[in-house]
Amino acid sequence: MIRRALISVSDRTGLADFARGLVNLGVEILSTGGTAEALRSHGLPVTPVATVTGFPEILDGRVKTLHPHIHAGILARRDLEAHRRQLAEHGIGPIDLVAVNLYPFCQVVSSPQVTLEAAVENIDIGGPALVRAAAKNHRHVTVVVEPQDYPEVLAALERHGMVPDGLRYRLAVKAFRHTAAYDATVAQWLDRQQEGDPEAFPTHLVLALELERTLRYGENPHQRAALYRDPLARTGPLAEQLQGKELSYNNLLDAAAAWELVLAFPEAAAVAVKHATPCGVAVGEHPLEAYRKARDADPVSIFGGVVAFNRPLDGETAADMTEIFLELIIAPDFEPSALRALGRRADLRVLRAADAPLRSSLDLRHLAERCLVQEPDTSSANVEGWRLVTERPATAREMADLLFAWRVVRAVRSNAIVLAREGVTTGIGGGQTSRIGAARIALAAAGERARGSVLASDGFLPFPDVVEEAAAAGVTAIVQPGGSLRDEQSVHVADRRGLAMLFTGMRHFRH
Secondary structure (H helix, E strand, O other), X not given: OOOEEEEEOOOOOOHHHHHHHHHHOOOEEEEOHHHHHHHHHOOOOOEEHHHHHOOOOEOOOOEOOOOHHHHHHHHOOOOOHHHHHHHHHOOXXXXXXXXXXXXXXXXXXXXXXXXXXXXXXXXXXXXHHHHHHHHHOOOOOEEEOOHHHHHHHHHHHHHHOOOOHHHHHHHHHHHHHHHHHHHHHHHHHXXXXXXXXXXXXXXXXXXXXXXXXXXXXXXXXXXXXXXXEOOOOOOOOOEEEEXXXXXXXXXXXXHHHHHHHHOOOOOEEEEEEEOOEEEEEEEEOOHHXXXXXXXXXXXXXXXXXEEEEOOOEOHHHHXXXXXXXXXXXXXXXXXXXXXXXXXXXXXXEEEEEOOOOOOOOOEEEEEOOEEEEEOOOOOOOOOOOOEEOOOOOOOHHHHHHHHHHHHHHOOOOOOOEEEEOOOEEEEEEOOOOOHHHHHHHHHHHHHHHHOOOEEEEOOOOOOOHHHHHHHXXXXXXXXEOOOOOOHHHHHXXXXXXXXXXXXXXXOOOOO
């Protein structure tokens, strides 16, 4: 039976209807400040919390509900005679329902101009205390933190005269999630205000993620999936969907992989991805040239794939793309003629993305009941620090292609080998258990195009076999991290076969 309810909310969605429903059921409403004024403006009777506590709001509203007459009324167990007796001795009335949501911290700190002082003043103290108290005592008290739950609570009261145990329990779980996410958000924001990196891996890594949407399914139809977002993110959605079918879990992974790689190129570039792995990458004078080169790099694998551009997509390129089946296209923008052309493929997903990689400040992977955490691999790809280790230096054309291939190989699953020539991939081998296996896949994919290509390896070459087979296929230059105990063997073969070889000093495994 609910006789008294405490309502104090920042989000007043549905507030009047909920409170009116409670009043019609004979429930006394206790409230504070702005919530009390809002209720009175709708003609609803309200008992001020100060009347219950016998103490006014003080410290500019910092202390309102932090009082035994409030918290004892919430926390008292109705099934214990000792608790009922103590309430009676102190003249404390039970509070049976608590409807509270917290200060809008996220909204306040979403402004780039927000000060630390303003943010701190919007850290709620009394609200979380009320919510946690009610959730702890959920066997006897109903707690509601989200307005969408108001109708279900009212319906239960109207039908049963009480809130069933199962509903109270479910609302309590939601309440603890609410306060945990709130505290995590505050901790995340305050942590990001610190200069430098005083604690890259804190003792407790707290993440507040909110549901953005559920997805049709996960990697496979029998797996459920959803997309969550950082509530402190200042960007909108990952990308704006302009047309096409609903995005799937795999679509999002592929789009992120393609978009991150295409942004690595200063020139106009096109990246084709299949199963989160590049299958054709090229640069050109304009998107059409880059796309055609990327498509022709592997015309079989691009079928049903994802294509990313780092320049706005024009109508001519878009029209060319409608000639094959693609799942998704992502670009920074689309000319009207491009959208008209793509519109002929109604199911084709078209995404307009912000000019930034879709990566987080930390990479996380779950491992049983643990989580692996690392910094993302964001090191810039350039030739500074590369070291020539062969007698023959690379030509200017080879250096350009080596840098191009090095940018691509970072996006391929290890072991990774990429062949490239004149700004286009000619062969890609990745995700293999041996480097020579990856090299053979790349060389086989390249065929005659291997002649005159360069080769990039994401890890060092521990044996000279990759160099031997690459040279036999016509590869002219190699870039690799170096660092193997057998480096001299690979260098010796490169010198004997007339190849140029450079060491980067940095590997780029991608597991």
